[in-house]
Amino acid sequence: MTQRRDYEDIPGTYVYDAARGRIGYALNTFCMSLNKADNRARFKADEAGYLDRFKLTPEQRRCVLERDWLGMLKVGGNIYYTIKIAFCDGLTFQDVAGMMSGVSKDAYAQMMLAGGRSPDGNRYKVSVDPASGADTDGGGGSAHG
Amino acid sequence: MARIIAGIACSHVPAIGVAMDKGKTDTPYWAPLFAGYGPAREWVAAQKPDVAIVVYNDHASAFSLELIPTFTIGVAAEFPIADEGFGPRPVPTVIGHPELAWHLAESLILDEFDMTIANEMPVDHGLTVPLSVTCGQPAAWPFPVIPLCVNVVQYPPPTGLRCFKLGRAIARAVASFAPDLKVLVYGTGGMSHQLQGERAGLINRQFDTAFLDGLSRDPAALTRLTHTEYMREAGSEGVELVMWHVMRGALGDRVTEVYRHYHVPASNTAAAVMILENRSAA
Numbered sequence: 001m002t003q004r005r006d007y008e009d010i011p012g013t014y015v016y017d018a019a020r021g022r023i024g025y026a027l028n029t030f031c032m033s034l035n036k037a038d039n040r041a042r043f044k045a046d047e048a049g050y051l052d053r054f055k056l057t058p059e060q061r062r063c064v065l066e067r068d069w070l071g072m073l074k075v076g077g078n079i080y081y082t083i084k085i086a087f088c089d090g091l092t093f094q095d096v097a098g099m100m101s102g103v104s105k106d107a108y109a110q111m112m113l114a115g116g117r118s119p120d121g122n123r124y125k126v127s128v129d130p131a132s133g134a135d136t137d138g139g140g141g142s143a144h145g
Numbered sequence: 146m147a148r149i150i151a152g153i154a155c156s157h158v159p160a161i162g163v164a165m166d167k168g169k170t171d172t173p174y175w176a177p178l179f180a181g182y183g184p185a186r187e188w189v190a191a192q193k194p195d196v197a198i199v200v201y202n203d204h205a206s207a208f209s210l211e212l213i214p215t216f217t218i219g220v221a222a223e224f225p226i227a228d229e230g231f232g233p234r235p236v237p238t239v240i241g242h243p244e245l246a247w248h249l250a251e252s253l254i255l256d257e258f259d260m261t262i263a264n265e266m267p268v269d270h271g272l273t274v275p276l277s278v279t280c281g282q283p284a285a286w287p288f289p290v291i292p293l294c295v296n297v298v299q300y301p302p303p304t305g306l307r308c309f310k311l312g313r314a315i316a317r318a319v320a321s322f323a324p325d326l327k328v329l330v331y332g333t334g335g336m337s338h339q340l341q342g343e344r345a346g347l348i349n350r351q352f353d354t355a356f357l358d359g360l361s362r363d364p365a366a367l368t369r370l371t372h373t374e375y376m377r378e379a380g381s382e383g384v385e386l387v388m389w390h391v392m393r394g395a396l397g398d399r400v401t402e403v404y405r406h407y408h409v410p411a412s413n414t415a416a417a418v419m420i421l422e423n424r425s426a427a
C-alpha cells in the first residue's frame with residue numbers, strides 16, 4: 001500500500017520522507033562529515049574541492065556554495081544536517097530560520113519574541129485550484145508533485 | 146525492586162545549552178526561561194534518583210543516514226559528549242547504568258520491542274540539555290543515565306501510540322529488576338517548533354497547553370494524534386513530542402502533576418518542563 005502523504009498541503013514545510021531520502025543522501029552525508037573539526041577546517045579552506053569528495057548533483061552543489069538554505073531543502077537537504085554548514089559559518093538556527101522564511105534577522109527575532117509564527121493562516125497552502133488540483137501559492141514544500 | 150518514581154517532560158533546544166555553557170542565563174532574553182527551571186532542579190535534587198532513563202532523539206550526531214534505528218538503548222558504561230558541528234558541549238561525560246540497561250534491552254526485546262543495542266554512542270544536546278536544566282552545572286552528573294534514542298529525523302518517526310506502548314513495556318521491565326532503585330524517566334524534545342522552510346518559527350501555545358493538560362490527565366487520547374496533526378499544528382519539528390509518550394507510558398495511569406513551566410521563545414521553540422509523580426503500581 002502506498003503511504004498517504006496528507007502533510008503535503010502544509011505550507012512552507014519540507015518533510016524528510018522517503019522521496020527526499022532518495023535524493024538527499026549524498027548531500028546530508030557531506031553535512032554529517034562536518035561533525036569532525038578536521039573536516040570543518042578542510043571545507044573552510046577549499047569548499048569546492050572538499051565537495052568533490054561527495055556525489056552531489058550540480059544543484060545541490062550550487063545550494064551549498066551559495067548557502068541557499070531553502071534551496072537545500074528542495075533538493076533533499078535535511079535541516080538537522082544542513083544546519084551543520086551554518087554552524088561552520090558561525091550562524092545559529094535562528095539566523096538560518098530567518099533566512100529561510102525570507103525576513104531579516106531582526107524581524108524574525110521580533111516575531112519569535114512576540115510569540116512566534118501563528119498557526120492561523122499557516123495550516124494549509126493558501127489556495128488549491130479545484131480545477132487543476134495544483135497549489136497556487138508557490139511557497140509550498142512538495143517534493144512529490 | 147526498582148520503581149519509576151516520576152517522569153519529566155523537557156524540551157531540549159540547543160541554544161538553551163549554549164546559554165548555560167556561555168553563562169548567559171541571567172540576560173533579559175534567557176532569565177524568564179531559566180527562572181522556570183529552578184523549581185524543577187530543586188525537585189530533582191530532593192528526590193535523589195538512582196538512575197534516569199532519558200528518551201531523546203539524536204540530531205545527526207551518533208547516527209547518520211547510513212543507519213536509522215527507530216529505538217536504540219545505550220548499554221555502555223559511559224557515553225561521550227558528541228561534536229554536533231561546533232565542538233562538544235563542555236559538560237561531564239554521561240555515565241551509564243549497564244546492569245539496568247541490559248536488563249531493559251533483554252526485557253523489551255522479549256516483550257516484542259525490537260530495540261537496537263548501542264555499546265558505543267556519543268550523546269548530543271537532545272540528552273544533555275535536559276540534564277543541564279534539571280541538574281545545573283555539576284562536575285559530574287548526579288546519577289547514571291540510560292540513553293533511549295528515538296528516530297525523529299527521518300520520516301516517519303514511530304507513532305505516539307507505539308511510543309506509549311514502549312513506555313508501558315519499560316514500566317514492566319523496571320518492575321522486574323530486583324535491585325531497589327529509584328528510576329526517573331525523561332521524555333524530551335518539543336514543544337511546538339519548526340526549524341525549516343518558509344514556515345519556520347511556528348509556535349502554537351494553544352496546542353501545547355492542551356498537550357500538557359492531556360499528558361497529565363488523559364494520555365491515551367493524546368496517543369491518537371497523527372504525525373500530520375503534530376506537524377500541521379505544532380510545526381514540523383513538533384513531532385518530537387511523540388517521545389513524551391514513552392515517558393508517560395512508563396508511569397501508568399495515575400500521576401500527580403507537581404510542576405509545569407512553559408516559555409516562548411527559546412530560540413525558535415516553545416520550551417516546557419513538567420514533572421509528573423507516579424502514583425501507579427507497576
